Amino acid sequence: MDLRLSGAEATAEERAAVDALLDPLLGPRDVDGRAGPDSGHEARGRRHLLLPALHAVSDAVGFLSEGALNHVATRLSVPPADVYGVATFYAMFAVEPRAPRVVHVCDDVACGPYGGEDLATRLTAELGPEGSGADACWVRSPCLGLCERAPAVMFQLAGEPDFSHAPAVGEDVVRAARGATAAAAADAAFADPGVSVPQTRSPRGGSLTLLRRIGVVDPTSLDDYRAHGGYETLRRAVDLGASRVVQELKDSSLTGRGGAAFPTGVKWDGVATAPVRPHYLVCNADESEPGTFKDRVLMEYDPFGLVEAMTIAGWATGCERGYLYVRGEYPLATRRLEHAIEQARRRGYLGEDVMGEGVTFDIELRRGAGAYICGEETALLNSIEGFRGEPRNKPPFPSVSGLFGKPTVINNVETLYNVLQVLDVGGPAFASVGGERSTGTKLFCVSGAVATPGVYEVDFGTTLRELLTLAGGLRGELRTILLGGAAGGFVMPDQLDVPLTLEGAREIGATLGSGVVLAFDTDADLVGTLRRIAAFFRDESCGQCVPCRVGTVRQEEALARLERGTPIGDRETELALLDDLARVMRDASICGLGQTAPAAVGSALALGLLDRPDPTTNGKASAWVPR
The missing domain is CATH 1.20.1440.230 (NADH-ubiquinone oxidoreductase 51kDa subunit, iron-sulphur binding domain)
Incomplete structure (x- = not known):
């Protein structure tokens, strides 16, 4: 393939970053730097490594130079125009030189009014206008998923791990941006935002299910996870058999928790019975809806739970490989999931013979790079495949022709955690909570003008008033509530007794969406x-x-x-x-x-x-x- 490269050359540092990623995956290179033979089929088979390669350069250097893009194009046999098109699609990548220390300041609906704008003003005075600065700069960012601890920032650092911080204090942020905070101090002071689950029981007296391990289990310890019941559900699933697991999902009436509310059992059955092979599983962890942070909390504080749930889903639907697509703005969740996957693989819970049961399943983690649209399932598939994250026309649906053109199961994080509960109690028992299409429990992200923002787990059918009471009540006089996120709608004070179900929300012209409950008082703009x-x-x-x-x-x-x-x-x-x-x-x-x-x-x-x-x-x- 004639790539028609420009004359720009990658630096030694840029080459080393790309080659360290690709050499173990692609094997020896030929004389022009490509990975072995270069038929069209082989070139297409490498394209899915484009996004990881761009991340490798950006992580090391801080931006993507023309020479670096040429080197990535050469290694993967992808036309340079395509490489540039993908690189410029994502907000976290820069194709022009910029400061090696970048502070992303959330100015979205939850953080902007609660200190985000003040922080932007402070950083303008200290570091200069947005995007300027040789050593450090700041930029505005959409929601960083730390809404309960507003205002939030994320540090994107060349040659160092990214980290988030909330609530952000101007003086601390400026000091860290200028590099005055040592790496060890940064890890201690900034890296862990803290558990945001101010809840021990449901408002109706029941025990927590999805959140039961949050703040209880060490998220870095597989042994601690197992001591609290970890991997018992996978063992139970294997004993039941794949077809019975899918039937339990159907009996549970579990619907997708990402907003579309499609029946999970129907989706799994469609892929499990598809004759085309291989099948793929994709976990959509690109949680980017403003005001949403429930998946982040689950991934940061119960990462092994997601690995176990994905393993069950993959086994039940005939998938031997799963892709976990994590939002780029979630550095702590990414690190903990990488660690959990590595530990599970080392201990025999992922790989060619899971738990000695003859089950083959493994997980590959992919980082997003700042694109809300990649939360749409087909855009996410394009992103994994190395293309711009643009949605595809449907049909065909992913269950028929998804990742790499094969039958694909796509579930979001909260949906997969619910699978564990379905198999723990049984499909009919799960369906007995709530009713109609709204069964089981639901996580809500409560923020704004409430006393105790955080993630709350309630039974479907709990009223909005009960949820607000659980969150400590309101601060100030309630004006309205944004329900469902930026793509949702507003609920008035006289509608607080609406049951939080798909059907109840629809009756008042609203939607539950991704579970956002953002309260505004009468002083809100x-x-x-x-x-x-x-x-x-x-x-x-x-x-x-x-x-x-x-x-x-x-x-x-x-x-x-x-x-x-x-x-x-x-x-x-x-x-x-x-x-x-x-x-x-x-x-x-x-x-x-x-x-x-x-x-x-x-x-x-x-x-x-x-x-x-x-x-x-x-x-x-x-x-x-x-x-």
Whole structure:
């Protein structure tokens, strides 16, 4: 293959970073640096290593130079234009020189009003404008998944491990950014955000299930995990047999916890019975919905539980390999999962003969690099395969043609943890909690104007009021609650007795989504919140389809004009435009990002949340007056 490279050469450090990753995987290289014979089929078979190779360079040097991209293109026989296209798709990669120490400051809906903007102001004064600085710089970031400990930052460091910190104090952040904090001190002070599960029992008296090991079991110890019941469920699954495990999932009526709520047993059965081989399992751990952090807590403090659940899922559906795709902004979860996978493999819980039962299954961890769209299942598959994380048209669905064109099971983190509970108690017993399509327990990410933010586990059917009480009640007077995340909708104070089920939320025009419960008091700037949500979807649109690529931009522009009080025509004209944009994005976008991008804006307008008295007009109602 003629790659048509530019004349730029990689540095010795860049070459070493790439070669250290690829040499053990690809074997000896030929004279031009490629990995052995270079047929088209062999070249395509290496492309899935593109994202890890880009990470290797970025981790070592801090950015991706033209020479480094050329070297990656040569090693993998991928056209340099494709390598550049993938590198520029992800927010955590830079293709221009930048400071080796980068501070990502969350300014999203949970952190921005609770110190994120103040932190950005402090860092501007100390380090300079956003993105500037030779030794250290700062950039704005969408949600970092530490909403319960706002404000949050993440340090992306060349040649050192990344780490997150929350709640972030300006002085400490500046000191760490300048390198004054030694690595050991950074690990002690910053790396572990602390367990955010302020709960020991469910509000109705039951014991916790999904969270039962959080804060109890040492997340780095396989022995401690086993001492608390670890791997007993896998043994039980093997005793039951694969078909019986799938039937238990069907009997449980377990639905996906990522937002789509598709029946898990049906998905597993479709892949298990597919005649095409091999089958693949993918765990979607790219938790990027603003306000969501439940999967992070599970992965950081119960990593072996996810490894066990993936092993059960892989065995039951005929998969010998699973891919665990972890959000790039979760450095602690990534390290603990890597350690858990290594320990499980070493002790015979992963590999060619799991637990001596003749089961073959192994897990490969893949790091994302800052792209919300990769939470969409087909975009995630493209990302693993080494392409831009753009969604595919469906059908075919992943259960028919997924990863590498083979039948693929895709579940998110919380769904897989529920599998352990289904097999522990049995499908019918699991289904007896809640009802209809809302069975078992559900994790909710409670943040904002509540006394005790954190992850809470409740039975489906628990009311929103009960959940808020569990979180210590409200701080201030409640104005509204954003339910389901940026792609969700608003709930008013007179709707707090809604049962938290798929059906209950639908009855009030809302959605449970990813389990976000973000409370706003009467002092909250809802206009600013909606602008931030609109900006988030604008930034995160992959740009593949026109309705989303253009619609998210136009939506934000209309909100900005209304906020400034300079509508095109009048307010009613702008509102009609927003309604038209929402209809087009919902009906014509390829994937769920475009289809739900107008959801929160439409919900706020429908509920009149942006109409409030303007003190400059003697109390007459005036829309779009920021607080």
